Amino acid sequence: MLPANGYRRERWHNGAGWTREIARGGAPGGAWDWRVSIAEIEAPAEFSRFDGVDREQVLLSGGGLALESATGTVRLEPPHGRHRYPGEEGVRGVPIDGPVHAFNLMWRRGRIGATLWHRPLVGSMVLFAEPGSTWLLYLMAGQARVGTGTPGALLEAGDSMLVRAGADRASQRLDGHGEALLARLSPGPAGPQ
Structure with a gap:
């Protein structure tokens, strides 16, 4: 069991926001092969880029989240909108109506x-x-x-x-x-x- 009060809160890889890590998997002492966290998005911010990684996000709370990229804008609408995209894609997260929390699943493509x-x-x-x-x-x-x-x-x-x-x-x-x-x-x- 992984209680919510035990999730480790840390800065995003690019330092632009906060996340609470739920779990990760991979070789001991090596880079993760998969990672699950909850992103805290209070203001528009560029998401971290992860080459060779795929991502899926699910809106957990808040009034919605716009994911803006060169390919267009996807809106994660309440209650639980979701979107899957490559980690190399430059994405900017924009809360639609106040702060949001988003479930964030990442995994190394091909592995x-x-x-x-x-x-x-x-x-x-x-x-x-x-x-x-x-x-x-x-x-x-x-x-x-x-x-x-x-x-x-x-x-x-x-x-x-x-x-x-x-x-x-x-x-x-x-x-x-x-x-x-x-x-x-x-x-x-x-x-x-």
């Missing part, structure tokens, strides 16, 4: 495949991670109890959890209600959106 879903959580859900893959669940709203033990860890809105599989398949059960973002990260190219 990691990433698929992101927005799903309701109603009752029980089991995440199955195939060998070598990782699932990340970010609880957007509601509550969920993790595992089958008593009492089990409780996820509140804003908390996350990881299911990592080594050489063998791994699984984790959740019971609860609310909304979640689910990211599947695995070696190889990205899956369907």
